Amino acid sequence: MGYFLGLIVVLGALWLGLSGMFKPLLLTLSVISILISILLAARLNTVDREGVPYARTPNLFLYWGWLVIEIFKANWPVIRACVSADLDINPALVKVKTRCESDLAKTIFANSITLTPGTVTVEVEGDKLLVHALFEESATPDAFTEMDERSWRAADGRQAGKTTQVKA
Template sequence: MLHVLALSAMLSGFWLINSGHYTPLLLFFMVVSVLFVVTLCHLMDVVDGESQPLNLTFTIPFYYLWLIKEVVVSNIAVARSVWLGVDSISPNVVTVTAHQKTDLGKVIYANSITLTPGTVSIDLQGDQITVHALTRETAASLLEGEMDRRVCRVEG
């Protein structure tokens, strides 16, 4: 039941942020829409701890802010490498260890690597993620483990 309430709150917040209008008619439509979607999801038995992980609700927004900063910094680094030419690019394939406790945490980590320009997660086997990095510096910063530590904090 807690997952249903969390899903309802998330959908309502998403509606309110995207709508920007708070007239009684639109708020009524929001309530009807959210009730319809939550009821449908509940009947389909897709509202559970995996689809709506409550432990991430309060920690992941801060991680997203940090990840956005990393994406911007990486974009600048990749653009710099492109402008400097072939000599500035030194492709590497490295293996990093994921210290997350859950599969969801490992997936968040691997996807975060891929979202960051200049790196792509190639394979995830157990606790090992194989990553292609555009430069040695990118590979070295990934091996430092800051992203891994932050995803572990998100997991709790």
């Protein structure tokens, strides 16, 4: 039931932030639309630990801040490769092993790799990720260990004991 409460709070905050008006008619409409969204989400079976990950929000925001800095550092070589006069790139496919177990942690890790310019996750199978990199020298397996560690801690650090067995 806590998941439903979290979803209601987030949807209400989204509605208030996007509309910014407090007339009674609009508030009634907001309540109706939030109820419809929650009914649809419940019917889709997406209201669970993965679909509503708001309990771990502080951890995720800490990770997010670190990731934005990392993204800006990784933007620079790609921009230089785009504008330099002669094309000088070294694309490669590398396999990366991850320690993340739950689907949420794996999703966060793979999305972080994709979000960083210069590396794209091509395929995920089990605990191995196939990564396409623009520069081979920047995509050694050691380059991903810190991101792996941090995303694992952000997503399921506390409940490492009771990992879920649901696999795709």
